[in-house]
Amino acid sequence: MTSDNVIETHALAKRYGDVDAVHALSFQIRGPSITGFLGRNGAGKSSTIRMLLGMIKPTAGSGMVLGHRIDDPKQSLLIRRRTAYIGEEKGLYAYMTVEQLVRFTSSFYPDWRPDIEQRLLRMYQLPLRRKVKALSKGMRTKLALLLALSRRPALLILDEPTEGLDPVSIEELLQMLTGIAAEGTTVFFSSHQLAEVERIADSILIIERGRLVLDVSLDHLRENYRRVTAGFPARPPEAEFRLPGVERVRASGRQITVLASRNADAIVERARSLSAVSVEVEPVSLREIFLDAVRTDAPAEAR
Amino acid sequence: MPVLFQGLRYPPVAPPKLHRWWLCGTNRARQGRCVGCRLDKPKSTTVSYQWYSSVIFKLNPSSGQPLYLQLMQQVRHAVATGVLQDGDLMPGIRTLAEELVVSHNTVAKAYTELEHEGLLELRHGSGAYISAKRGVKSRADRVRAAQQRVRELVNSLQAEGLSNEEIFRLFEAEVLFPHDLPPRL
Amino acid sequence: MLWYKTWRENELRFLISALVLSGICTAAVLFERMFRAQLHATSAPLSSYAGYIYLRIYGGFARGTFLVLALVLGLGGLQRERAHGSTGFTLMLPVSRGRLTGVRAAVGLAEILALSLLPVILVPGLSPFVGESYPLSQSLQFSLLWVSFGSVVFAAAFLSSVIFTSEYSALAVSLAVFFIYPLVARLPPLRPYPLHIHYIMNGTGMAYFDPRTDLLVGPLPWTVLAGAVAITAALVAYAAVLTERQDF
Incomplete structure (x- = not known):
């Protein structure tokens, strides 16, 4: 295990009864970068995050965060000292006021930065004397961010950070994430908002039913993923398109659509050699890739 | 729109020393x-x-x-x-x-x-x-600068008494056959 | 600051408990004449003021209330936070689960101590206002009994609050155990052993209590008290171990 990786897991697994929440998950994340962690509801994103943070214990496999083992309570403490986490519910102590919560949280971190705290308090215009339970979800998210960022964590993990926020707050949040990543914090966030992920992330991980189905940099994806649509005078032979890099072939009538993760040129070449009357090559959006990645296993679910 | 990006800098930036x-x-x-x-x-x-x-x-x-x-x-x-x-x-x-x-x-x-x-x-x-000093300077700028130099050269040649025909032939020869001996006039 | 959080979490419960207990003690002392007249009409006449105080406070009603309050104070913790969605935040703090549990237990036990000291202040302090007096030493000794067994009840509720996902089931189970336990302790094979916490606390049938004067006499059962402390410690320690192992 190298120390360059901010997060790395090896065959990480979590079982609840006979349900495989996470299965043989292996990935590495280098910092500082922004990684989007994608998957459908119940795909195992939260379980993975909670294992990384030592809240739940892996059934098998191992993982390291910032060079510390995730399954050792003592090392988990070291991880948590330099990692911030904002959960989906943004659950904070409802009975405390904003000021009390900030004081409370700051007492745990010797590297707390009062200057950042003050700036963020002013920027977010958080009402110091208001109780947390009286804050809107947007305000709560900002408060959670303030608590996370006022100590410059090495790693910031967010679970569905934009969930329930209005568009303005979402934009602010995304901008904040890019800003702190540029300051050296590695950002790892789960989201269903693919358009957001596509904008800010360096790379993405897609998991489906606990298994990693895609681990790719978005630059690579933009450069290499293509959808080739070819029209033929007669019904085209689908099998001819089973080339390396082809993820999916779909024929409808005389048209054939190929989703390729690389090698688009060869596919175009093949279409031409099969005397295609029209060939169109288009970039593929993250949305399509995501849907394709999680749909591949769809029949298994029906079983 | 005005509120969209208000107060987002992280961490807060020091006032700029330079014009931006x-x-x-x-x-x-x-x-x-x-x-x-x-x-x-x-x-x-x-x-x-x-x-x-x-x-x-x-x-x-x-x-x-x-x-x-x-x-x-x-x-x-x-x-x-x-x-x-x-x-x-x-x-x-x-x-x-x-x-x-x-x-x-x-x-x-x-x-x-x-x-x-x-x-x-x-x-x-x-x-x-x-850094757009060389190579990447816009084509229009370079043509404009070249035009200025050519104009100066033509003016001085004219002042030396060469005819427009002779000047034109010199330029043509220089562009088309740069390595040949100077043409005899 | 963990202390602060823990205190804030059960501040209200504690203040209400303190208010209830002080109310009972104060009313018992200040309206002594009225209550005694009532008692006189319904049951055998009380021999003394100490007997009256024993009946109202150290022997019966106030003591029972105190134990129920101790039980309520034992609830809460991470399972309760799960219901409020703040577990993620708490567990991300760079403190071990053992410490989280330890601080909660410590704050709770301190509150039990504070509650058990209320009658020490109120009973001997208010008695002169009704022309009576109650020995401070008696109050202190009873308090010692209260705090020891209040802690046991607290620790049992504390453990159930760690085990059960829902706070209501934790409360229900604790209450059920609380009411069934004395019945079990009174079963003939168990009778010879000092297991009945109510009897130990109010001295029923114990050598250190004189039922004629309703006063504590002779040395307190130190081994039993030490046993109570040990049981408390064991229950809290077990709760800490469980918390450490829990997945959330």
Whole structure:
């Protein structure tokens, strides 16, 4: 295990009864970068995050965060000292006021930065004397961010950070994430908002039913993923398109659509050699890739 | 729109020491002090910043081209059209990343590549400057400069008593057969 | 600051408990004449003021209330936070689960101590207002009994609050155990052993209590008290171990 990786897991697994929440998950994340962690509801994103943070214990496999083992309570403490986490519910102590919560949280971190705290308090215009339970979800998210960022964590993990926020707050949040990543914090966030992920992330991980189905940099994806649509005078032979890099072939009538993760040129070449009357090559959006990645296993679910 | 980017800098930025045209939206750097460069007033500055950067750089996450390449192309284009000129200070990596809401790695990669191309000069600690002195200067500018030199030469040759016909033939021969012996007149 | 959080979490419960207990003690002392007249009408006449105080406070009603309050104070913790969605935040703090549990237990036990000291202040302090007096030493000794067994009840509720996901089931189970336990302790094979916490606390049938004067006499059962402390410690320690192992 190298120390360059901010997060790395090896065959990480979590079982609840006979349900495989996470299965043989292996990935590495280098910092500082922004990684989007994608998957459908119940795909195992939260379980993975909670294992990384030592809240739940892996059934098998191992993982390291910032060079510390995730399954050792003592090392988990070291991880948590330099990692911030904002959960989906943004659950904070409802009975405390904003000021009390900030004081409370700051007492745990010797590297707390009062200057950042003050700036963020002013920027977010958080009402110091208001109780947390009286804050809107947007305000709560900002408060959670303030608590996370006022100590410059090495790693910031967010679970569905934009969930329930209005568009303005979402934009602010995304901008904040890019800003702190540029300051050296590695950002790892789960989201269903693919358009957001596509904008800010360096790379993405897609998991489906606990298994990693895609681990790719978005630059690579933009450069290499293509959808080739070819029209033929007669019904085209689908099998001819089973080339390396082809993820999916779909024929409808005389048209054939190929989703390729690389090698688009060869596919175009093949279409031409099969005397295609029209060939169109288009970039593929993250949305399509995501849907394709999680749909591949769809029949298994029906079983 | 005005509230959109209000108060977002993280961590809060120190007031700029240098004029930042992309921040204030004016281009008065060469004329001395810029009155627009006041980060203390985020309302006016960030809004014009947003306007400015959206004019220059627009990244399309789903265009099938890596974002850093898009950014590089747009910088090149801005230099070619003269919107960015030699010596202009580019936004810092973090600032631009935040404004475009893309990863800093994207901006960093574009800047590094542009530096390799010689279009950008990364000065340690002070920022990234457009370097368009040679090669990358806009074609129109170079033609304009060449025209000036040719005009001066033609004028002096005329003053020496050469006819327009002779001057024209000299230029033609020089362009078409540069390595031949000088033509006898 | 963990102390602060823990205190804030059960501040209200504690203040209400303190208010209830002080109310009972104060009313018992200040309205002594009225209550005694009532008692006189319904049951055998009380021999003394000490007997009256024993009946109202150290022997019966106030003591029972105190134990129920101790039980309520034992609830809460991470399972309760799960219901409020703040577990993620708490567990991200750079403190071990053991410490989280330890601080909660410590704050709770301190509150039990504070509650058990209320009658010490109120009973001997208010008695002169009704022209009576109650020995401070008696109050202190009873308090010692209260705090020891209040802690046991607290620790049992504390453990159930760690085990059960829902706070209501934790409360229900604790209450059920609380009411069934004395019945079990009174079963003939168990009778010879000092297991009945109510009897130990009010001295029923114990050598250190004189039922004629309703006063504590002779040395307190130190081994039993030490046993109570040990049981408390064991229950809290077990709760800490469980918390450490829990998945959330």
